[in-house]
Amino acid sequence: MLAVGCRVADKPPEVSHPHADHGHSTGADHGHGETVDSAHNDPNPEHHVHEAHEGTTVYRCPMDCESGRSYETPVDCPICGMDTVAMALGEKAHADHSAKHGGLFFMAPDQWHHLEGVMVSDREFRLYLYNNFTKPLPVTALEATADVVRRDAEDDDIGTPESYSLTPSADAAYLRLLLPESYSLPIAIDIRVVFAPGQKRELFNFSFHHVTGRP
Ligand SMILES: [Zn+2]
Ligand SMILES: [Zn+2]
Numbered sequence: 001m002l003a004v005g006c007r008v009a010d011k012p013p014e015v016s017h018p019h020a021d022h023g024h025s026t027g028a029d030h031g032h033g034e035t036v037d038s039a040h041n042d043p044n045p046e047h048h049v050h051e052a053h054e055g056t057t058v059y060r061c062p063m064d065c066e067s068g069r070s071y072e073t074p075v076d077c078p079i080c081g082m083d084t085v086a087m088a089l090g091e092k093a094h095a096d097h098s099a100k101h102g103g104l105f106f107m108a109p110d111q112w113h114h115l116e117g118v119m120v121s122d123r124e125f126r127l128y129l130y131n132n133f134t135k136p137l138p139v140t141a142l143e144a145t146a147d148v149v150r151r152d153a154e155d156d157d158i159g160t161p162e163s164y165s166l167t168p169s170a171d172a173a174y175l176r177l178l179l180p181e182s183y184s185l186p187i188a189i190d191i192r193v194v195f196a197p198g199q200k201r202e203l204f205n206f207s208f209h210h211v212t213g214r215p
Helices: none
Strands: 057-060 085-088 104-107 114-119 124-130 143-151 157-165 175-178 187-194 202-208
Touching: 104 202, 114 187, 114 202, 143 175, 157 187
Parallel strands: none
Antiparallel strands: 057 085, 104 114, 114 124, 124 175, 143 157, 143 187, 187 202
16 A cells, blocks of 8 residues: 655755754753743642643653553653653644655554655665654664665666665664665665554655755
8 A cells, every 4th residue: 555645745955963853852841931821820729730731841652552641751651661752742743744854754554653765875775764743763663675676767667676675773763775786866665664563564655866865
């Protein structure tokens, strides 16, 4: 099944902050204390219960095992055991479909996972994984294979596709495919992904006419 819905066309790279998006979100470092909150002046003690403010950083399982439940501190998900990820409280899912590395951005049919494919050089393809809040996810559970074929100026295949496996980068920030020297752009890369063991394979069609984005 072809994933549709979230594709973002090539965009000129924004200000380059290599790896600025890795690591944990900084979302809302300045939530507390800046906004006027009437509850703080409310003499009724019942209103002083620990209610987090919109914009406060909270932590949630990347698989959303507990349907929206979040924590004030980074804990392991009690259901699946994964590290929770930081996000701003009240942040809307799918609000940000912009590519973080200047590549091509897709939403998976599960409407949870998002993928970005980046051609960082003529021969190196990188695949980044995000959740529905566009927070980076580690690629450790991701299985991906690529069918790769060169194309001519009319976008017709040259020869037949060859299959390759993608391998995780050392920090698990992305999956990587380094193609043999016989490849050059334009190129079509069909990626088949299993997001978690037991899930069905999904197909994403990438095509690159030039090097995109940045690492
Ligand atoms: Zn979980
Ligand atoms: Zn989305």
